Amino acid sequence: MLFLTRSTVSGLKLCSCAATKVLYGRFLSNQQATIVTEVGKRSPLDLVEDKIARQEIQPDPHQKRITEALQIVYDSIQRYSPPEPVSGFGKWFSFKNSEKVQAPKGLYIYGSVGGGKTMLMDLFYDCCEINRKRRVHFNSFMTDVHTKIHEIKSKQVRDVSSTKPQPFDPIKPVAELISADSWLICFDEFQVTDIADAMILKRLFTYLFDSGVIVVATSNRAPDDLYKNGLQRSNFVPFIGVLKSHCNVITLDSGVDYRTATLKGEGTHYFVKTQMDATAAMDKLFKVLCSQENDMIRPKTFTHFGRNITFAKTCGQVLDSTFAELCDRPLGASDYLQIAQFFHTVLIRDIPQLNLKLKSQTRRFITLIDTLYDNRIRLVVSSDVPYKHLFSNEVPDDLHTSDEHRMLMDDLKITKDSHDASSNIFTGEEELFAFERTVSRLAEMQSAEYWSLWEKHR
Numbered sequence: 389m390l391f392l393t394r395s396t397v398s399g400l401k402l403c404s405c406a407a408t409k410v411l412y413g414r415f416l417s418n419q420q421a422t423i424v425t426e427v428g429k430r431s432p433l434d435l436v437e438d439k440i441a442r443q444e445i446q447p448d449p450h451q452k453r454i455t456e457a458l459q460i461v462y463d464s465i466q467r468y469s470p471p472e473p474v475s476g477f478g479k480w481f482s483f484k485n486s487e488k489v490q491a492p493k494g495l496y497i498y499g500s501v502g503g504g505k506t507m508l509m510d511l512f513y514d515c516c517e518i519n520r521k522r523r524v525h526f527n528s529f530m531t532d533v534h535t536k537i538h539e540i541k542s543k544q545v546r547d548v549s550s551t552k553p554q555p556f557d558p559i560k561p562v563a564e565l566i567s568a569d570s571w572l573i574c575f576d577e578f579q580v581t582d583i584a585d586a587m588i589l590k591r592l593f594t595y596l597f598d599s600g601v602i603v604v605a606t607s608n609r610a611p612d613d614l615y616k617n618g619l620q621r622s623n624f625v626p627f628i629g630v631l632k633s634h635c636n637v638i639t640l641d642s643g644v645d646y647r648t649a650t651l652k653g654e655g656t657h658y659f660v661k662t663q664m665d666a667t668a669a670m671d672k673l674f675k676v677l678c679s680q681e682n683d684m685i686r687p688k689t690f691t692h693f694g695r696n697i698t699f700a701k702t703c704g705q706v707l708d709s710t711f712a713e714l715c716d717r718p719l720g721a722s723d724y725l726q727i728a729q730f731f732h733t734v735l736i737r738d739i740p741q742l743n744l745k746l747k748s749q750t751r752r753f754i755t756l757i758d759t760l761y762d763n764r765i766r767l768v769v770s771s772d773v774p775y776k777h778l779f780s781n782e783v784p785d786d787l788h789t790s791d792e793h794r795m796l797m798d799d800l801k802i803t804k805d806s807h808d809a810s811s812n813i814f815t816g817e818e819e820l821f822a823f824e825r826t827v828s829r830l831a832e833m834q835s836a837e838y839w840s841l842w843e844k845h846r
Contacts, residue, residue, distance in 0.1 A: 448504070473567070489599055501824050505640050506606055533588075541556075567595075567600065572604070579609060586615050608825055611628050658775055660770075674706070681703050681704030687699065692726050708735045727765075729763070736767070736768070766833075
């Protein structure tokens, strides 16, 4: 297999030479795909080759295979004419555009943490010179979906004089809003943990795919393992078939975590309280960061979805917070996104060792780190334990005895001996799985290379 350079295809819009054909992994079997590269454009294969030549990344046959798969999607997009968006509030209720659009297949990339999935997808995204595209963390996307559902429901006019049922499905108009904005959507960390998300995904993505949306996604889970052991999973399973029919599936599993491979351990931005005076170290770094801001140290309050969220200590675009402020309070992905949009550096003090008895806080912490990482926010941490030991996977005997779990089990009429009692919402299996990603990202977020990304990202 060969990487194509710009000179290989100079002066050509389509090259059908046998030497430039590549195999598209398992899912294209023995079919050969022609690499298309327009003059003046940088393709995924070009950029990866350049990065290897500049020694920014190491040659990796697993990543090469993913890049070739992304190249196929990239080429198909060059020949794709997506439908024009339909504007106007009235379209939500007319649904005249009912014909399905035959769009090229997208790509679903899964594999272990730190293998380079996100890097390669972002590289692909940057190559796609189109207006209607979106790159988003899956949690943030679903938060936005639920917000749109609420807005559309609030605008639905009902006939108060009628006693007959007036069914209204807000999912289709939400899908139309999304597809009008973007016909190429790149999802980072495609992971389903919320039952509210699980119950609407089939309808939502069926509408999106029918309207011509192309999806490229990264995940730590294979499609068949999404929402594994989730509550009422049988209602979710049809979505897997929809996803696989519109996305080719490929795995990147080199066995190497590039985020941690070159790191020696805790860096200058992760302070272990049992090994040093972490409070003094955090105070010193906060003082240095404040000297670079044109502001004073003061509290700050955000108003988000009608709620006030106050942080006691900020300075300009630097937030000095505690684990309790960020994870003990009932904050969600949209709240953390607000933080990521306002601050370029976040200090988190006093992170305890997390376990399944602190499951709500653990979920929030995972979401927080995902959001900060996705937005390249600089992170400083003080913790009771090193990041590699931040999560204890010991399962408490009284896992089902929390008030939250008892109320949920009562509401759903679930007994301790029933099959649903072993769902991951109670066992914490999804948290155990996701925390591997969190640890890997925490390691990378300590590095000088990561800290330098903020200027580029800004």
